[in-house]
Amino acid sequence: MNEFQLIERFFSPLGQTDNELFVTGNGDDCTVLTLPAGASLCCSIDTMVEGVHFLKGAPADRLAYRSLAGAMSDLAAMGASPAFFTLALTLPEVNEAWLARFAAGLKKLVDAYNFPLLGGDTTKGPLCISIQVHGLLYAAPLLRSGAQAGDIIAVSGTLGDAGAALSLLEKFNMKSSGLSQEEQYLLERYYSPSPRIALGQALLSCASSCIDISDGLLAEAAHIAKASSVALSLDSDKLPVSSELLFLKGKERARELALSAGDDYELLFTLAPEKWEVLVAGVPELRLSQIGVVQAGEGVFLDGLRAQNLLKGYQHFE
């Protein structure tokens, strides 16, 4: 099976689209798209490397899902609707069973979001997955830079689950049975994060700033504080943690993970207090938690103390 056959068999079927982009040239030297009138384009590229971002031997379908969902989270954080993605896949060998599982993992999100794969490159080398996601926006994007003193600080979902799953991954790679219900929940959260697309769109009309939590809450809060020239004051008692995380790790470790572990892909955002009720009513299926307030100043505070030393967000080269 050569490169062209591989693409035709596994990836071309993911390129069907009936969305509002006018597409031509898919399979040519470039993909060519015409955007709908009034739309801006959002794009973001993310890489996952074997042995760094995931374990050798990780299930291909779950790996694909996590890579794409993680990349889509950047669209959610801007308030964009998913339009299409490209895939640069580096593989040590052509393993058809692996490729079929990988494509099946992508397909779940392709189908769920009408989010076609339009272009890519397949090369030989150490396993490495780069995905560029593209979204459409019909309003000003949600930036990191608009937080105002007096705003509420809030997050979606629960924090720390994916971080707690890291210690389970090896066990799960070896055999998928034998895990408790709580452990399985954490693994789901790690492998199948939910890009908060609907929330991002709801935030367009009310949030003053937004970021997705890929590198840990404290690290992301510091990005908003810096970009907005404000201080973010967080209350550790208000951090939303799942009952499964509490049960498995205890209150103290759960709190640490919620503050510093990455990979949850929830949204961290700020908004004026009077907009809270309308937002919550607009996304009734989603847990939203107020975790602090924006203040004049700079940096991040936790329970009134400067959080600089707690900043353990995942830094790729440290």
Add this chain to the structure above:
Amino acid sequence: MNEFQLIERFFSPLGQTDNELFVTGNGDDCTVLTLPAGASLCCSIDTMVEGVHFLKGAPADRLAYRSLAGAMSDLAAMGASPAFFTLALTLPEVNEAWLARFAAGLKKLVDAYNFPLLGGDTTKGPLCISIQVHGLLYAAPLLRSGAQAGDIIAVSGTLGDAGAALSLLEKFNMKSSGLSQEEQYLLERYYSPSPRIALGQALLSCASSCIDISDGLLAEAAHIAKASSVALSLDSDKLPVSSELLFLKGKERARELALSAGDDYELLFTLAPEKWEVLVAGVPELRLSQIGVVQAGEGVFLDGLRAQNLLKGYQHFE
């Protein structure tokens, strides 16, 4: 130096833009762009892996230039004007001298084409460079599918130079002196291919099909033949080869390289005979060569013989 400092120091300076895109959110979760009225967006992603697409120890500036120029060649092949690119860079370690050279290599093309770097991801792992290029088009794109029986087949520049350079690379990595003038010419052609952007734009108004030659002439000709449902009949005596290639390799080997070696990034295109003179007059600085004719039928012929067995285009997994 952490990931954010690395980006700020080496890559943010490449993101200045005064081109016609309205850009916001660079450095945020996504880059947000508004396209000029009437413009379509072209995009293409390419990956280069150490040990597969380039030798370990290759000079970082030349590697960067070649990776970006090669990716830009896909824009040229569609007739697009370069707008911006993103970079997913996987590095085994933070080596500041290496990064400075790498950024300097990119900067040559950034400056020459007003082609900013707008977004990326930097991760740890085996050296791997994925670049997604984005271009603008105000006309229907040049596709592979429009070749008509009776059209001229033509190429830009000379073929086989980059392929002939492969055997010199190790020598050049060790020491850059000691190479003959002809060898230096071939290395330049390998490391600094010229994306044929101006030619691509000139072809918009006259060519019936176009592709860039990244995987070898015969392989690319087969793509046009298949997409256009025609036969491409090539004349081996008309293949443009450089005097340097002829001098170093002799006529027979030069012809083989011109037919099957990749990495030249010249354009292969077809057009109606009556349009030839106007095209040539429009790009006077560029060597253009007629190398055959399009005929009814299917596949690629060389000097009247079916070229199937000569198809040695670089297939990544064969």
